[in-house]
Amino acid sequence: MRPLYVAVVGSGPSGFYAAAALLKQREPAIHVDVLERLPTPWGLVRFGVAPDHPKIKSVSAVFDKTAAHERFRFFGNIELGRDVEAAELAARYDAVVYALGAPADKRLGVPGEHLAGSVAAGDLVGWYNGHPDHTGVPVAEYLTARRAVVIGNGNVALDIARMLAMPAQELRATDIADHAIPVLERSSITEVVVVGRRGPLQAAFTPAELRELGALDGVDVRVDPADLEAVSDADAEAAGSTVALNIAALREFARREPAPSARRTITLRFCSSPVELRGDDRVRSIVLERNALHTGEDGRVLAEPTGDREELAAGLVIRAVGYRGIPCPGLPFDERRGVIPHVDGRIEGRRHEYVSGWIKRGPSGIIGTNKKCAGDTVKTLLADLASAELPARDPDHHRHLAEWIRSRRPGLVTYDQWQVVDAHERALGEPAGRPRVKLCSIPELLRVAHSRAGQPTTGRKTT
Ligand SMILES: Cc1cc2nc3c(=O)[nH]c(=O)nc-3n(C[C@H](O)[C@H](O)[C@H](O)COP(=O)(O)OP(=O)(O)OC[C@H]3O[C@@H](n4cnc5c(N)ncnc54)[C@H](O)[C@@H]3O)c2cc1C
Known part of the structure; x- marks a missing residue:
């Protein structure tokens, strides 16, 4: 059977846990591309968890492990609804998991x-x-x-x-x-x-x-x-x-x-x-x-x-x-609950489009809650794809996907490039005994991500 191509949109806990569950699958092998609107991954682990709770943030090491998988790619600084449309992803990937969180109040x-x-x-x-x-x-x-x-x-x-x-x-x-x-x-x-x-x-x-x-x-x-x-x-x-x-x-x-x-x-x-x-x-x-x-x-x-x-x-x-979740162009939305309506993680009325995390369940539960939530969604997804007739894909489909994404958003951030930012922030924090000094503006994050040191050094995850 040919490999499967799955896009995960959003790189908070529910996106990373969905990616991990997909990558666990051996036959057929699944390639996972994570798309994230910010140049930085981890969602509320970086931007929600309180600064004086560093232990909780150490879950990022688990996400780093997932990101190191050879079938994982990260595309940061690309936004669904602005740079790419849901229908475009659905046409190019075998399945899409939306893990967009609930950013409104x-x-x-x-x-x-x-x-x-x-x-x-x-x-x-x-x-x-x-x-x-x-x-x-x-x-x-x-x-x-x-x-x-x-x-x-x-x-x-x-x-x-x-x-x-x-x-x-x-x-x-x-x-x-x-x-x-x-x-x-x-x-x-x-x-x-x-x-x-x-x-x-x-x-x-x-x-x-x-x-x-x-x-x-x-x-x-x-x-x-x-x-x-x-x-x-x-x-x-x-x-x-x-x-x-x-x-x-x-x-x-x-x-x-x-x-x-x-x-x-x-x-x-x-x-x-x-x-x-x-x-x-x-x-x-x-x-x-x-x-x-x-x-x-x-x-x-x-x-x-x-x-x-x-x-x-x-x-x-x-x-x-x-x-509350916010509506995303091209996707159904339950205004009352502030979530994307779904049955067992499959978006209502959609084929091979799924949800995970706060945009699925609403804004409750701790980081770990999203592991089970994402796992349940991936179970539904795998069962659906196992019985689906999927289109033939070009042997170079994986490369073409990356080329297409790059064409939609110049200035993407790969995981290697994010890790340059990560190392830079940690080095800035070290003299003062701080875990990191965060870069807080998009231009600054991109400048460091795309600095010479931030250029991809391996073929892995780059495209
Ligand atoms: C203030 C606060 C503090 C918390 N503290 C703790 C804690 O101490 N311990 C704990 O266990 N839990 C804590 N939680 C709960 C925990 O953060 C959540 O359970 C978890 O982050 C939800 O994961 P998620 O992936 O669904 O959403 P998020 O973490 O919000 O991730 C969603 C991701 O999707 C991206 N995204 C959104 N829209 C788009 C788009 N259109 N295109 C591309 N990307 C997009 C976002 O940028 C983000 O990276 C806290 C929550 C909050 C709000």
């Missing part, structure tokens, strides 16, 4: 959300992680106020609270974007309030991230004991071990006396929703409304507004209430 849907100082989590996280699309967010202007409010009760909300509250000099040892360090050092923020719509039992934090807040140097964590009064040990146990550990951590915070030496406070507020952001040219305050919880017919705990409102002064309001 969910809105709060309240008045004043458009004001300066009202920021999406993705913008702030992208700014401190050096994502080229987000370097221009004017965060310095928003950190002149004393209070920041983070809306959301998941780990992204905690990452943001930690980044805003922790001593900025500790970030000097991380791979945080260089432009973020002086801005955070000059921050006037003294309190970060994290607001959850429902109660402590419903919060989506994980215990390690929650406890981490309590270990921050010079930071008090405050929880109103009243928020925990209605939570019994039996309720916490019944909700599972993660929730039980969260409740234990929250109880410990609620018992703490404020430390006289603390410079900043993180306040965790529950059962509250934003109803309005107020300000003139920018956010000056947020109005929160207290919710009462009750159990719906389907057993879900629902938050009902009580009319009890409070206005808090704040200069920065971050919505960390979830991400």
Whole structure:
């Protein structure tokens, strides 16, 4: 049987795990081309995971191993929908896996959300992680106020609270974007309030991230004991071990006396929703409304507004209430869920086009969740191709594919060239004991990728 040619679009965890699952296949051998809009691979492993969590980023070594496979090629700096169309890929490859992630944010849907100082989590996280699309967010202007409010009760909300509250000099040892360090050092923020719509039992934090807040140097964590009064040990146990550990951590915070030496406070507020952001040219305050919880017919705990409102002064309001996929020209899209509709990973109504990761399931799950998700999609793909009548391919098809891709986007970045950037960034970080100093602009990334040292040295993965 002839080899198969599969394109994977997107090089975050779900794209890399899909590539790995495809490359495992021996008969027929599968050639995998990964197309990525940025000059850098790894998606949110580079641009989402917090700078002070370097161990989590070490999963990139797994991706490097996949990339070293002789049937793997990486084409960075080429965007689906701008440089190539889905139909063109479908015509040239035996199958295409879309692993585009979910880069947009969910809105709060309240008045004043458009004001300066009202920021999406993705913008702030992208700014401190050096994502080229987000370097221009004017965060310095928003950190002149004393209070920041983070809306959301998941780990992204905690990452943001930690980044805003922790001593900025500790970030000097991380791979945080260089432009973020002086801005955070000059921050006037003294309190970060994290607001959850429902109660402590419903919060989506994980215990390690929650406890981490309590270990921050010079930071008090405050929880109103009243928020925990209605939570019994039996309720916490019944909700599972993660929730039980969260409740234990929250109880410990609620018992703490404020430390006289603390410079900043993180306040965790529950059962509250934003109803309005107020300000003139920018956010000056947020109005929160207290919710009462009750159990719906389907057993879900629902938050009902009580009319009890409070206005808090704040200069920065971050919505960390979830991400959404964005529609891609030529592909179906479920507007309500913000995903590409599919059955078992196969795009609805399409032949040999598939999805993996957050654009398939929606924005939930950790990096590892995408391994199983991509594996399931690849199973569907392999079963489909095994029974399909495939077109004959020219013996030089592999080379022709690369020529075609290059013709659509001069200035591509191969994996070898990305590794030159990677080595360059790591070398820049070394004298200061940092994992790397990120290059944060596309021209800079391309300059290094295409520098003499970045020219391909082997025939492998080059074209
Ligand atoms: C702020 C944040 C912090 C997180 N921290 C952790 C953590 O600490 N630990 C953990 O386990 N999980 C964490 N996660 C979750 C984890 O990052 C996700 O589960 C995972 O990244 C989803 O993988 P993905 O491949 O579907 O999407 P992504 O990682 O977003 O990758 C999508 C890729 O597709 C590319 N792309 C998009 N559109 C196009 C296009 N049109 N053409 C070509 N390429 C395109 C993007 O540039 C990107 O590289 C975090 C998530 C966020 C948002």
